Amino acid sequence: MRNPLSDKIVDIKPSGIRKFFDIVSEMDDAISLGVGEPDFDTPWHIRDEGIYSLEKGRTFYTSNAGLKELKIEICNYLERRFHLTYNYANEVLVTVGGSEAIDIALRTMVNPGDEVLIPQPSYVSYEPCAVLADAVPVIINLKAENEFRLTAQELRDAITDKTKVLVLPFPNNPTGAIMEKKDLEEIAEVILEKDLFVISDEIYSELTYKADHVSIASIPGMQERTILINGFSKSYAMTGWRLGYACGPKIIIEQMLKIHQFAIMCAPTTSQYAAVEALRNGDDDVVEMREAYNQRRRYLMYAFKEMGLPCFEPYGAFYVFPCIREFGMTSDEFATRFLQEEKVAVVPGTAFGDCGEGFIRISYAYSLENLKVAIGRLAxxxxxLKKEQAR
Incomplete structure (x- = not known):
């Protein structure tokens, strides 16, 4: 029988995050610090709006690009929080999570052979989505000594005459790194000089602990060449509602809408009505969750210092990325042994790119009580391990 599978899809590796999640789900008394999902319930007033939409029989398709009310609220939110102005009618597309937005943005913007710059360590979807779009992913290895920020020189060194798109993944999963305004201004100069486009994944924009998030789209000259991606999963604890959005130039959004029409039709109607409520009345919920995450973040940094585990201080998202090189094990070996011996799951840094070797990702989207138990086991x-080394 003829091989039914595409060579391209067979060559793509499955997510390294799921391996440890699947193992821990079969273990008694195990704790997972591996999945980037808020431990908070979706705030009740948001759930209530979703329930109300069902009670009112709002169970039909919305327009392909999303509910008008939601697109207007997205524009109001971006202007209120990040000083960005978009036209709801043709510069906003509501998607099934931020993940769909990443996929269709790449498929819309690249031709076969175009190069897509992907700073790593970073979210697992960027590289395979670039491959599926027939682009050539070019990895920029971020460095711990730079707090895993992307520097203008690193960007410049990676550019060739085939480069078209830069993926900008900040605040960053898995490192928790952020890019401040001065960092963005420096790389914007290179982007403008080299005539590149940006896919800016800002799903963690509300979860910063040093300074308010700045979008690269707010830098002069950048909005017309940036697709801003955001959503409701992280900020509003709405992972299962599967709702995100993309904002950008009309010429790009209109073509993204074509793929969305044929592949998806529209994002879930119930989720869209709930998201309207989140944007209108959810600011206090975001503040409350951010404060809880920050408390957990500070606890982890103190605990790492106490146990002598090196970790740069992250100021975004809800992850820490401690270094485990001193133990002479690969990240996978460390995570596997830690799971087997202490029944705690973390994610090897290599799940987010080869330059993540020597690090592990720990999510603090878990209760402080669970974190204290898990970190006690890590200590x-x-x-x-240190005693073993001393022998």
Whole structure:
């Protein structure tokens, strides 16, 4: 029988995050710090609006690009929070999570052979989505000594005459790194000089702990060459509602809409009505969750210092990325042994790119109580490894 599979899809590796999640789900008394999902319930007033939409029989398709009310609220939100102005009618597209927006933005913007610059460590979807779009992913290895920021020189060094798009993944998963305004201004100069486009994944924009998030689209000259991607999963604890959005130039959004029409039709109607409520009345919920995450972040940094585990201080998202190189194990070996011996799941840094070797990702989107138990086990594990090394 003829091979039914595409060579391209067979060559793509499955997500390295799921491996440890699947193992821990079969273990008794195990704790997972591996999945980037808020431990908060979706705030009740948002859930209530979703329920009300069902009670009112709002169960039909919306327009392909999304509910008018939601697109207007997205524009109001971006202007209120990040000083960005978009036309709801043709510069906003509501998607099934930010993940769909990443996929269709790449498929819309690149031709076969175009190069897409992807800073790593970063979210697992960028590279395979570039491959599926027949682009050539070019990896920029971010460095711990730069706090995993993308520098203008690193960007310039990676550009060739085939480069078309830069993926900008900040605040960053898995490192928690952020880009401040001065960092963005420096790379914007290179982008404008080299006539590049940007896909800016800002899904963690509300979760910053040092300074308010700045979008690269707010830098002069950048809005017309940036697709801004955001959503409701992280800020509003709405992962299962599967709702995101993309904002950008009309010429790009209109073509993204074509793919969305044929592949999806429209985002879930119930989720869209709930999201309207989130944007109108959810600011206090975001503040409350951000404060809780920041408390957990500070606890982890203190705990790492106490156990002597090096970790740069992250100021975004809800992840820490401690270095485990001193133990002479690969990230996968460390994570596997930690899971087997202490029943705690973390994610090897290599799940987010080869330059993540020597690091592990720990999510603090879990209760402080669970974190204290898990970090106590990590402290015991680290102490045991150090004793082994001393022998």
């Amino acid at each position: 015991d594990f680290v102490a045991r």
